[in-house]
Amino acid sequence: xxxxxxxxxxxxxxxxxxxxxxxxxxxxxxxxxxxxxxxxxxxxxxxxxxxxxxxxxxxxxxxxxxxxxxxxxxxxxxxxxxxxxxxxxxxxxxxxxxxxxxxxxxxxxxxxxxxxxxxxxxxxxxxxxxxxxxxxxxxxxxxxxxxxxxxxxxxxxxxxxxxxxxxxxxxxxxxx
Amino acid sequence: xxxxxxxxxxxxxxxxxxxxxxxxxxxxxxxxxxxxxxxxxxxxxxxxxxxxxxxxxxxxxxxxxxxxxxxxxxxxxxxxxxxxxxxxxxxxxxxxxxxxxxxxxxxxxxxxxxxxxxxxxxxxxxxxxxxxxxxxxxxxxxxxxxxxxxxxxxxxxxxxxxxxxxxxxxxxxxxxxxxxxxxxxxxxxxxxxxxxxxxxxxxxxxxxxxxxxxxxxxxxxxxxxxxxxxxxxxxxxxxxxxxxxxxxxxxxxxxxxxxxxxxxxxxxxxxxxxxxxxxxxxxxxxxxxxxxxxxxxxxxxxxxxxxxxxxxxxxxxxxxxxxxxxxxxxxxxxxxxxxxxxxxxxxxxxxxxxxxxxxxxxxxxxxxxxxxxxxxxxxxxxxxxxxxxxxxxxxxxxxxxxxxxxxxxxxxxxxxxxxxxxxxx
Numbered sequence: 001x002x003x004x005x006x007x008x009x010x011x012x013x014x015x016x017x018x019x020x021x022x023x024x025x026x027x028x029x030x031x032x033x034x035x036x037x038x039x040x041x042x043x044x045x046x047x048x049x050x051x052x053x054x055x056x057x058x059x060x061x062x063x064x065x066x067x068x069x070x071x072x073x074x075x076x077x078x079x080x081x082x083x084x085x086x087x088x089x090x091x092x093x094x095x096x097x098x099x100x101x102x103x104x105x106x107x108x109x110x111x112x113x114x115x116x117x118x119x120x121x122x123x124x125x126x127x128x129x130x131x132x133x134x135x136x137x138x139x140x141x142x143x144x145x146x147x148x149x150x151x152x153x154x155x156x157x158x159x160x161x162x163x164x165x166x167x168x169x170x171x172x173x174x175x176x
Numbered sequence: 177x178x179x180x181x182x183x184x185x186x187x188x189x190x191x192x193x194x195x196x197x198x199x200x201x202x203x204x205x206x207x208x209x210x211x212x213x214x215x216x217x218x219x220x221x222x223x224x225x226x227x228x229x230x231x232x233x234x235x236x237x238x239x240x241x242x243x244x245x246x247x248x249x250x251x252x253x254x255x256x257x258x259x260x261x262x263x264x265x266x267x268x269x270x271x272x273x274x275x276x277x278x279x280x281x282x283x284x285x286x287x288x289x290x291x292x293x294x295x296x297x298x299x300x301x302x303x304x305x306x307x308x309x310x311x312x313x314x315x316x317x318x319x320x321x322x323x324x325x326x327x328x329x330x331x332x333x334x335x336x337x338x339x340x341x342x343x344x345x346x347x348x349x350x351x352x353x354x355x356x357x358x359x360x361x362x363x364x365x366x367x368x369x370x371x372x373x374x375x376x377x378x379x380x381x382x383x384x385x386x387x388x389x390x391x392x393x394x395x396x397x398x399x400x401x402x403x404x405x406x407x408x409x410x411x412x413x414x415x416x417x418x419x420x421x422x423x424x425x426x427x428x429x430x431x432x433x434x435x436x437x438x439x440x441x442x443x444x445x446x447x448x449x450x451x452x453x454x455x456x457x458x459x460x461x462x463x464x465x466x467x468x469x470x471x472x473x474x475x476x477x478x479x480x481x482x483x484x485x486x487x488x489x490x491x492x493x494x495x496x497x498x499x500x501x502x503x504x505x506x507x508x509x510x511x512x513x514x515x516x517x518x519x520x521x522x523x524x525x526x527x528x529x530x531x532x533x534x535x536x537x538x539x540x541x542x543x544x545x546x547x548x549x550x551x552x553x554x555x556x557x558x559x560x561x562x563x564x565x566x567x568x569x570x571x572x573x574x575x576x577x578x579x580x581x582x583x584x585x586x587x588x589x590x591x592x593x594x595x596x597x598x599x600x601x
Contacts, residue, residue: 017235030247032181083199084290107216124302127306127310128286128311135262138288146241149350151338165222176225
């Protein structure tokens with residue numbers, strides 16, 4: 001392999017990537033009668049792990065209990081869990097084909113690695129809490145509900161953009 | 177074609193997991209192709225330098241929306257069987273804002289963080305860890321805010337129903353809005369990001385050149401335009417009604433719904449109808465069919481219900497419902513039905529059906545499962561059913577039932593009171 005081959009290929013045009021994503025979403029509607037998701041799978045995984053560590057506590061917690069099912073089968077046998085496993089595989093395949101697999105911390109030039117990782121952690125935490133309050137994340141609510149003209153999803157979507165734009169100025173050094 | 181395939185029982189749970197995996201691969205693939213493994217590219221959206229998030233998201237939304245509309249309009253997909261996350265307006269506004277904060281601070285959303293982490297970005301991995309920590313923290317905190325996350329419930333509701341506008345017209349409006357936003361976005365990228373638009377990959381730029389993305393945009397616009405004049409995508413909608421038709425419908429019994437049909441719809445999680453319970457509030461509180469709304473006959477005013485939705489009326493024995501049926505039909509409601517036999521029929525055929533002789537085991541089993549789902553029980557053959565069955569009735573359930581995937585009756589359904597996994601994200 002020479003160095004030219006290892007140069008990351010450019011990303012696809014946004015409209016065509018979006019069109020592909022839209023067809024995947026449409027396939028999900030037609031085949032399954034449901035849309036895409038992401039945060040739900042993490043919740044199921046967390047609930048399952050918590051159940052293994054502290055069964056009594058988890059069963060008494062109303063939040064975890066919703067994700068543990070009725071106990072007749074493993075909660076990990078869940079549609080979203082398999083879907084998110086696919087997301088990891090699909091992302092990896094696409095990254096590998098375009099020479100984009102590389103270990104590094106992505107950040108703007110004006111922030112230290114430590115701070116960037118701290119922000120990533122805090123951002124992830126906030127996102128998880130927001131997704132649980134809103135019954136979905138950008139995949140399950142904005143994308144799926146957006147295409148279904150779901151009232152709550154559209155309210156949610158505007159608030160995601162609104163919230164991000166409202167704080168963007170304060171975090172500009174992280175990104176630009 | 178009977179779609180959604182899964183809801184029509186074309187395959188079972190096991191096969192659905194394989195499909196989930198394949199769909200997930202497609203999802204992850206296109207996210208990575210779009211550059212959404214990169215936090216900087218995602219966050220650039222909020223500095224108006226690279227509006228890929230807007231473009232990818234809204235192209236995906238309008239592609240799926242117009243596609244689903246067309247498939248439903250031509251009878252290939254039953255749109256009412258596609259799961260809608262119920263709306264809880266205030267929690268979704270608050271959650272959306274928090275998610276937005278998390279997006280600009282962390283750089284990702286849950287789906288894109290998976291792609292970021294798996295392509296080697298350490299910040300993506302830390303973000304996933306942060307999400308897990310957030311979930312654990314939220315779980316401990318949840319009992320204190322449990323009542324707050326279910327305020328302002330609006331049920332499974334779409335924008336066309338909320339604004340009482342034709343579905344197709346809103347589809348067209350969203351397509352127009354998205355295409356307008358794309359062009360504004362490209363202009364912003366040029367102004368704030370200093371990006372000269374790539375002549376082949378953008379909508380603005382030299383006019384009258386038919387590039388591939390412009391063809392895509394025009395195609396989506398054309399489908400949207402067709403949608404705007406095509407009306408409702410739900411199955412079984414009719415457009416005209418006259419008095420003759422009204423008489424015929426009443427005579428043929430086409431104005432009523434059987435209790436068992438209604439029960440099946442609720443089990444399937446259909447969202448294309450509104451169940452209106454006309455009984456007094458006291459009776460409603462004592463027991464009501466899941467998803468029913470209480471509108472006592474006296475307070476049934478013309479503007480209370482949307483004219484274009486399917487309304488099913490129920491009362492004690494059906495006479496009240498019949499009165500309300502005529503009232504609403506006379507006021508120009510187009511899809512009003514009454515529950516045949518009222519709550520009594522519901523009780524006798526759904527909640528506590530008698531096991532009939534000479535019926536095959538499969539349908540008897542189905543009957544038993546349906547009763548169990550709604551918290552009732554099948555009665556032995558010839559058993560005397562108490563006429564004062566009120567104490568036997570199951571406790572009222574939440575007004576917004578969670579949709580349950582149909583399993584073609586092969587497996588016992590969990591009752592509404594039983595713990596059920598969430599279907600949403």
